[in-house]
Amino acid sequence: TGAEVIVTSSSREKLDRAFALGADHGINRLEEGWVERVYALTGDRGADHILEIAGGAGLGQSLKAVAPDGRISVIGVLEGFEVSGPVGPLLLKSPVVQGISVGHRRALEDLVGAVDRLGLKPVIDMRYKFTEVPEALAHLDRGPFGKVVIEF
Numbered sequence: 001t002g003a004e005v006i007v008t009s010s011s012r013e014k015l016d017r018a019f020a021l022g023a024d025h026g027i028n029r030l031e032e033g034w035v036e037r038v039y040a041l042t043g044d045r046g047a048d049h050i051l052e053i054a055g056g057a058g059l060g061q062s063l064k065a066v067a068p069d070g071r072i073s074v075i076g077v078l079e080g081f082e083v084s085g086p087v088g089p090l091l092l093k094s095p096v097v098q099g100i101s102v103g104h105r106r107a108l109e110d111l112v113g114a115v116d117r118l119g120l121k122p123v124i125d126m127r128y129k130f131t132e133v134p135e136a137l138a139h140l141d142r143g144p145f146g147k148v149v150i151e152f
Contacts (some may be wrong), residue, residue, distance in 0.1 A: 003049075006041060008034045014145045021123065035065040042067070046093075051075055059097075060085030068093045075100040122147050 006025040007018040015026035025041055027034045038047050046067035052059055053076030062072045063085040072095055089095075114120075123146030128136040130152050139148050 004041075006038060006047065011143075011145075017123075017145050035061055038065045046070060049073070057084055063089040063093075063095065063097075066093060066095045069095065071096045071098070073098055073100050124149055127151055 004025070005023045006027065007015060007023045008027045008029050009015050009018070010028065010030045012028060015023075015028060018026055027037045039045075047065050048067050048070045050062045050066055050070070050072045052062045052072050052074045059072070059074065066072055066089070070093065074097065090097075125144035125146040125148055126136075126139055127149045128139070128151070130150055133150060136148050136150050
């Protein structure tokens with residue numbers, strides 16, 4: 001609670017869905033520079049916490065947009081496993097850049113317990129039958145909004 005959520009996407013439809021889920025701001029990356037817009041929305045401070053899902057050169061944009069002493073959590077590699085970015089913001093802002101990976105069993109149990117207590121519901125974009133695995137994988141390639149579920 002208390003977070004002001006800014007979502008970036010190249011899809012108006014996905015931004016609308018993010019608003020429906022409670023996002024405070026949406027930035028269409030195709031229509032404006034998202035780093036500049038983050039600064040405008042934060043009074044020139046930058047974002048305190050960025051979830052970096054693109055990887056690749058996207059990390060460079062996140063380094064520009066992060067606030068001093070902020071955090072960038074790298075949780076995806078949509079643009080490739082090699083990440084790159086300018087060293088200036090890294091040296092001047094001292095952000096924490098961390099990779100997110102699968103934790104141990106106890107961490108998963110704690111997470112599941114928190115999800116149950118809070119009543120969180122996952123966003124499911126589409127459900128497929130087991131016989132439709134190729135279609136489900138193609139959906140993943142198109143960039144779903146939420147989870148793609150394969151039912152057995």
